[in-house]
Amino acid sequence: MEKQTITIYDVAREANVSMATVSRVVNGNPNVKPATRKKVLEVIDRLDYRPNAVARGLASKKTTTVGVIIPDVSNMFFASLARGIDDVATMYKYNIILANSDGNDQKEVNVLNNLLAKQVDGVIFMGHHITDEIRGEFSRSKTPVVLAGSIDPDEQVGSVNIDYTSATKDAVTKLAKNGNKKIAFVSGALIDPINGQNRLKGYKEALKENGLTYSEGLIFESSYNFRDGLSLVERIHNSGATAVYVTDDELAIGILDGLIDRGVKVPEEFEIITSNNSLLTEVARPRLTSITQPLYDLGAVSMRLLTKMMNKEEVEEKTIILPYGIEEKGSTK
Numbered sequence: 570m571e572k573q574t575i576t577i578y579d580v581a582r583e584a585n586v587s588m589a590t591v592s593r594v595v596n597g598n599p600n601v602k603p604a605t606r607k608k609v610l611e612v613i614d615r616l617d618y619r620p621n622a623v624a625r626g627l628a629s630k631k632t633t634t635v636g637v638i639i640p641d642v643s644n645m646f647f648a649s650l651a652r653g654i655d656d657v658a659t660m661y662k663y664n665i666i667l668a669n670s671d672g673n674d675q676k677e678v679n680v681l682n683n684l685l686a687k688q689v690d691g692v693i694f695m696g697h698h699i700t701d702e703i704r705g706e707f708s709r710s711k712t713p714v715v716l717a718g719s720i721d722p723d724e725q726v727g728s729v730n731i732d733y734t735s736a737t738k739d740a741v742t743k744l745a746k747n748g749n750k751k752i753a754f755v756s757g758a759l760i761d762p763i764n765g766q767n768r769l770k771g772y773k774e775a776l777k778e779n780g781l782t783y784s785e786g787l788i789f790e791s792s793y794n795f796r797d798g799l800s801l802v803e804r805i806h807n808s809g810a811t812a813v814y815v816t817d818d819e820l821a822i823g824i825l826d827g828l829i830d831r832g833v834k835v836p837e838e839f840e841i842i843t844s845n846n847s848l849l850t851e852v853a854r855p856r857l858t859s860i861t862q863p864l865y866d867l868g869a870v871s872m873r874l875l876t877k878m879m880n881k882e883e884v885e886e887k888t889i890i891l892p893y894g895i896e897e898k899g900s901t902k
Contacts (some may be wrong), residue, residue, distance in 0.1 A: 575618045584612040634664045636684030636692045639671035645847040653868025671874030698761040713878035717871035720762040727887040729871045740842040745779035749812035752794045755789045756816040797821015812840040818849040841900040855899025
């Protein structure tokens with residue numbers, strides 16, 4: 570039997586008070602007599618009344634919900650960001666609606682429109698690249714949007730990232746200083762500005778400053794998953810590379826395991842640096858040297874920036890760059 574929805578009207582009738590009184594009790598308004606408050610709370614408890622967030626939102630023009638669009642909820646990079654977002658959202662009393670876009674351009678648009686239809690107060694977008702279509706939806710909706718771990722080259726949308734160009738340059742420079750003459754670059758789609766503009770730029774700068782030649786044959790595009798890393802190993806090995814910079818930890822572990830399966834010694838014969846320093850870098854053997862990103866903070870700062878935008882507070886800087894480092898572990902000499 571379907572459970573009947575209890576409304577504020579039912580509580581008011583049962584407690585023999587007005588709906589406005591019930592509303593004041595629910596919202597913690599002090600202008601209610603203690604005896605009346607006690608009676609209303611007893612009825613709320615007995616009827617198991619839960620205030621309708623959507624209805625409250627319609628009355629206040631705010632739903633206190635935030636939509637979070639994530640390309641892959643199982644990827645540790647995005648999961649760590651989502652944790653930071655959720656903790657700050659809870660602090661500011663916002664609810665989260667998490668939506669998986671599978672990194673698919675059309676699905677991202679559909680997911681965004683579904684969230685906007687739910688009257689969310691703001692959106693945090695984690696996507697691989699900002700298409701013209703999704704940018705059009707952002708500007709048309711007038712709902713505040715912040716990018717977390719995603720780049721807007723035009724800087725029209727608020728965003729929180731690290732300096733991916735400098736971080737990649739530092740990682741590739743380390744591999745070059747270790748004596749590697751051919752360093753592979755393995756990333757997600759190069760159409761994504763983080764990869765095709767920022768990271769690739771850092772890679773090229775590092776090669777140039779270390780007297781190494783850039784070669785298209787050392788550039789590999791891939792999906793961010795373990796199996797794709799495994800399947801890339803033969804091509805990387807055949808390229809003559811003796812080191813690789815990888816933009817995703819799960820992908821890096823696929824490459825590491827594929828090399829070990831081939832009998833290649835890491836780091837003695839082949840070095841690897843990855844990008845996110847997630848837990849995966851610790852469980853790998855050897856452990857993976859990585860750029861350190863403050864993953865939790867990327868999410869937390871994104872949510873804080875969004876709260877300011879939603880509340881129309883003054884925002885001094887919409888493009889926020891957080892610090893990074895490189896943690897040396899077992900996959901480099």
